[in-house]
Amino acid sequence: MNIKKNVSVWLKAGVVVLVTILIVSQKAQKPRILILHSYHTDYPWVVQINEGIRRVFDGHHDIALRHHYMDLKNHTDEDFKRTAASTANRTIRKWKPDVLVISDDLGQQLVGRRYLNDRDVQIVFCGVNGETRVYGYDTADNVTGILERKPLSAIRETLLMVARAKGYREKTAGGDHPKVVFVCDASDSVTAELSELGAFQWAPLTWCPPVRVKNFAGWKRAVRDANGYADMILVSDYREFLLPSGEKEPVSPSEIMGWTETNSEIPILGMSLVNVADGGMISVFTSGYEQGEVAGAMALAVARGERAGDMEVRRTRQFLISVKKSAMDERNLPIPTIYESFARATDNFYE
Known part of the structure; x- marks a missing residue:
């Protein structure tokens, strides 16, 4: 009787361990997308972009999303920029995202251009006022995104x-x-x-x-x-x-x-x-909503196997x-x- 009871306990424990391993393994295999903002959430533009991204990924539990804010609208000095760039790059190295969604020009300048033609990460930009060639994106094979152009x-x-x-x-x-x-x-x-x-x-x-x-x-x-x-x-x-x-x-x-x-x-x-x-x-x-939604849709497509470099760069329409x-x-x-x-x-x- 005790033997049967012990076997049952061990079987249940084994099932729990197996399920735990499967869950951890599944999470580890999720495509990772890092949303890198030049600014912070006290700037309404960032809130709109995040809302646009949320519309795309809401319900997609097969994707791991993470946000990082460089806060460069509130801190404009060069020392802070260097520190913010270093912190962002450290986050990228530790978390190892499959896709970087980078918002606004400072993020491209301080972080994005460092990962040109990187085999391990794809870049999707949004909120970019400048030309893509300024950041080397025009010749890179791992970059796409949506340009911000005033109406x-x-x-x-x-x-x-x-x-x-x-x-x-x-x-x-x-x-x-x-x-x-x-x-x-x-x-x-x-x-x-x-x-x-x-x-x-x-x-x-x-x-x-x-x-x-x-x-x-x-x-x-x-x-x-x-x-x-x-x-x-x-x-x-x-x-x-x-x-x-x-x-x-x-x-x-x-x-x-x-x-x-x-x-x-x-x-x-x-x-x-x-x-x-x-x-x-x-x-x-x-519209920041459009910037976030288009960038989010591109990032989702990349996370599912498309190459960023094969996707056409978009322009503001809304x-x-x-x-x-x-x-x-x-x-x-x-x-x-x-x-x-x-x-x-x-x-x-x-x-």
């Missing part, structure tokens, strides 16, 4: 809508070309997109030379100066301005946009998803609109019904 045609249409509401007439009717100036910081993402902005056909608008500044004091001067020669100001990034105290702390984005709206006599339009949330009146911007009614009212600008409906539908409408 310039939609931005031009919005500028024209505002100009007409302010009394602009077509030149054939005795009017003139409204002048637009882009006031921006000196961040890597802005630097990467300046050539495309300059090459775009803005007519019937007049595109003035962009004004790049390094701090909030320079931003204030640029905005005041623009009031003397331009009819509208375009903005996008300004989150790298540090406090003048010498500390490595950024100026509050809401303080920057609040000051800008208050002190500019001419309308200000945004090209980033945070501009209106920070206090601006209207913004037309690239954009979003954000509107702040009180700021539009302040400048006596009407909100087109389609703009309001779209902004409300995507939770980007502010009273």
Whole structure:
């Protein structure tokens, strides 16, 4: 009797051990995908990309996902960049992902280019403002992704809508070309997109030379100066301005946009998803959801056997609109019904 009981106990124990081994083995064999962000989750752009990725992988329990944040929007000094890059590379070496999904230009510059043509890891990029050749991706056989490109045609249409509401007439009717100036910081993402902005056909608008500044004091001067020669100001990034105290702390984005709206006599339009949330009146911007969803779908395909280098690089196709009614009212600008409906539908409408 005792012998039978002991045999039963050992059999049950053996089954438990076998199941445990199978589970561990299965987990070890899961394709691993590391989501490497240049920034952190306090930046709404990152939240949108993560949501897009989640839509792809939700329910895919056969894939091991991990997120890593370099936090380079909050820390812009070179020492921190080196440390963040070293930490990211150490994570890659230890976890050994099969696919790297790298978001935004800094991640490509500091980490991605290190794994060009690496046999052990495939790269999928997203949120890239620059050209792929800058990172060596154009000739690599293990890279694909989606480029981030601003919806310039939609931005031009919005500028024209505002100009007409302010009394602009077509030149054939005795009017003139409204002048637009882009006031921006000196961040890597802005630097990467300046050539495309300059090459775009803005007519019937007049595109003035962009004004790049390094701090909030320079931003204030640029905005005041623009009031003397331009009819509208375009903005996008300004989150790298540090406090003048010498500390490595950024100026509050809401303080920057609040000051800008208050002190500019001419309308200000945004090209980033945070501009209106920070206090601006209207913004037309690239969808982070699309960036994450496309990159996620590519990463899933690679994890299931496709080669990244065989997949065509994609470009932005979707954009979003954000509107702040009180700021539009302040400048006596009407909100087109389609703009309001779209902004409300995507939770980007502010009273």
